[in-house]
Amino acid sequence: MTDEAGHPGLIPPLAACNDAACEACLAYHRPQAGALGKRLQPNPVQVARLSQRPAAPSEADGSKPWRREIVLPEREGILALPHPMTEPIIQCTDVHKWFDHFHALRGVNMQVEKGEVVVIFGPSGSGKSTFIRTINRLEEHQQGTIVIDGIELTHDVRNIAVIRSEIGMVFQSFNLFPHLTVQQNVSLAPIWVRKWPKDKADEIARQLLERVGIPEQAEKYPAQLSGGQQQRVAIARALAMQPKIMLFDEPTSALDPEMIKEVLDVMTGLARSGMTMLVITHEMGFARAVADRMFFFDEGVVVESGSPSDIFDRPKEERTKLFLSQILSH
Numbered sequence: 631m632t633d634e635a636g637h638p639g640l641i642p643p644l645a646a647c648n649d650a651a652c653e654a655c656l657a658y659h660r661p662q663a664g665a666l667g668k669r670l671q672p673n674p675v676q677v678a679r680l681s682q683r684p685a686a687p688s689e690a691d692g693s694k695p696w697r698r699e700i701v702l703p704e705r706e707g708i709l710a711l712p713h714p715m716t717e718p719i720i721q722c723t724d725v726h727k728w729f730d731h732f733h734a735l736r737g738v739n740m741q742v743e744k745g746e747v748v749v750i751f752g753p754s755g756s757g758k759s760t761f762i763r764t765i766n767r768l769e770e771h772q773q774g775t776i777v778i779d780g781i782e783l784t785h786d787v788r789n790i791a792v793i794r795s796e797i798g799m800v801f802q803s804f805n806l807f808p809h810l811t812v813q814q815n816v817s818l819a820p821i822w823v824r825k826w827p828k829d830k831a832d833e834i835a836r837q838l839l840e841r842v843g844i845p846e847q848a849e850k851y852p853a854q855l856s857g858g859q860q861q862r863v864a865i866a867r868a869l870a871m872q873p874k875i876m877l878f879d880e881p882t883s884a885l886d887p888e889m890i891k892e893v894l895d896v897m898t899g900l901a902r903s904g905m906t907m908l909v910i911t912h913e914m915g916f917a918r919a920v921a922d923r924m925f926f927f928d929e930g931v932v933v934e935s936g937s938p939s940d941i942f943d944r945p946k947e948e949r950t951k952l953f954l955s956q957i958l959s960h
């Protein structure tokens with residue numbers, strides 16, 4: 631179900647179309663500068679740099695052809711009508727986090743461009759969850775800066791509310807409401823938080839359940855679903871709030887092996903639609919196929935980052951090599 635501009639029905643477009651006057655794109659991709667918090671203005675240097683980018687590499691060199699199809703038109707749109715998306719959508723600079731005296735994040739730097747898929751991996755206790763939780767303020771960082779879509783995460787609760795409204799999160803445990811049907815789980819937040827009429831929220835829930843491949847489960851309760859199905863409901867529920875960024879914290883690690891693929895398939899589809907995603911996972915097949923960049927965490931720092939082939943084929947750091955040898959040997 632698509633609208634005239636090729637956008638999927640009531641779901642806002644994940645990638646801007648080529649129509650500079652498209653209202654859906656204007657509403658979704660070009661929020662009013664300075665509506666709340668301080669939104670950054672387009673950076674002329676970055677705009678110029680984007681305009682000089684070489685053409686996307688061809689399929690023959692192993693690049694992802696769907697990235698070329700989906701991301702570049704959007705960037706062309708940015709060049710035609712500069713808007714804040716020319717800044718990285720996530721900018722974390724020297725982020726530190728302490729739990730009392732324990733220094734959990736020790737100066738994490740990460741910049742993520744719109745539409746990028748970033749995989750975060752590393753040993754237990756290395757700070758992966760803590761880091762992505764700081765991005766939507768489930769944890770507060772004490773030093774450094776986090777800027778999401780042009781808004782700095784500070785103590786200002788208005789900024790926190792805006793940033794949270796732009797971010798969806800999926801956890802290892804699905805956290806569905808057991809007393810609500812699948813449909814109600816997905817439509818609840820749009821009705822209560824976005825104040826949408828029930829009909830509109832139900833229609834979006836229906837579209838999203840279709841998108842995650844379980845439209846026939848709409849009237850069931852979570853306990854009547856498999857783990858993989860429940861996780862797909864959790865993804866649909868997060869998408870119902872129309873986030874610009876999706877965070878995943880080990881979304882498949884609680885699943886039986888036969889259900890992992892169905893969830894990874896949904897995540898792969900989401901990545902291909904142009905969603906910006908940060909994914910903590912040790913599913914290395916997924917990382918190699920879908921990630922644009924990978925970040926290896928250990929002891930609260932980013933030890934190494936790079937493309938999947940940098941990380942898998944030519945890791946630089948001994949800690950990265952050791953960790954990869956441990957997880958890939960299983």
Ligand SMILES: Nc1ncnc2c1ncn2[C@@H]1O[C@H](COP(=O)(O)OP(=O)(O)OP(=O)(O)O)[C@@H](O)[C@H]1O
Pocket residue numbers: 729732734752753754755756757758759760761
């Ligand atoms: N609420 C908390 N209070 C105190 N310490 C915490 C808290 N949350 C996390 N920590 C500590 O911070 C460190 C990083 O934890 P975090 O959960 O971010 O690790 P992780 O890399 O996600 O690990 P895992 O792979 O096991 O999920 C750990 O040493 C953990 O014990």
Ligand SMILES: [Mg+2]
Pocket residue numbers: 758759760879
């Ligand atoms: Mg964790």
